[in-house]
Amino acid sequence: MKAQTAAIIFEALASEARLAIFRLLVKYAPDGLVAGEISRLLDIPKTNLSFHLKTIVHSGLASMEREGRNTRYRADIPLMLETIAYLTAECCLGQPEQCRAFRTASGVAPEFLPACCGHDNP
Numbered sequence: 001m002k003a004q005t006a007a008i009i010f011e012a013l014a015s016e017a018r019l020a021i022f023r024l025l026v027k028y029a030p031d032g033l034v035a036g037e038i039s040r041l042l043d044i045p046k047t048n049l050s051f052h053l054k055t056i057v058h059s060g061l062a063s064m065e066r067e068g069r070n071t072r073y074r075a076d077i078p079l080m081l082e083t084i085a086y087l088t089a090e091c092c093l094g095q096p097e098q099c100r101a102f103r104t105a106s107g108v109a110p111e112f113l114p115a116c117c118g119h120d121n122p
Contacts, residue, residue, distance in 0.1 A: 001082055001085075001086040005060075006087075008058075009061060009079075009083050011059070012055050012056055012061060013059075013061075015055075017042075017048070018055060018056055021042065021044075021049070021052055021056060022056055022061055022062065022075060024041060025062055025074065026075045026077065026080065028075075029074065029077050030074065030077070032062075032073050032074030033072065034067065034070040034072050034073070035049060035050070035053065035073065036070065038053070038073065057073070060076060060079055061075065061076055061079060062074060063076060
């Protein structure tokens with residue numbers, strides 16, 4: 001992943017509303033949700049929602065597909081995982097014991113942590 005791509009993705013997620021929308025789309029992957037469902041579940045007015053969805057789609061984090069009068073939005077899970085890998089690719093380079101210590105300190109369940117330092121999750 002290029003730094004410019006990562007910056008666009010992080011900029012798209014730099015809004016509380018957009019972060020909530022993306023997390024909701026991840027939750028409902030791979031089927032996604034239509035805009036009306038997103039609006040209802042997050043209590044975001046449809047006029048505001050369209051602005052946020054446009055930003056998320058432009059970043060590549062989600063796709064949209066017309067379904068008659070509705071538009072379905074789906075999270076791009078491979079891109080999300082690629083972004084996580086980009087962030088962790090050089091974690092503690094050459095010091096896997098540091099990675100393990102950071103993983104433990106994070107409080108995140110090991111199965112949800114990406115491999116770093118060339119080692120699988122403990």
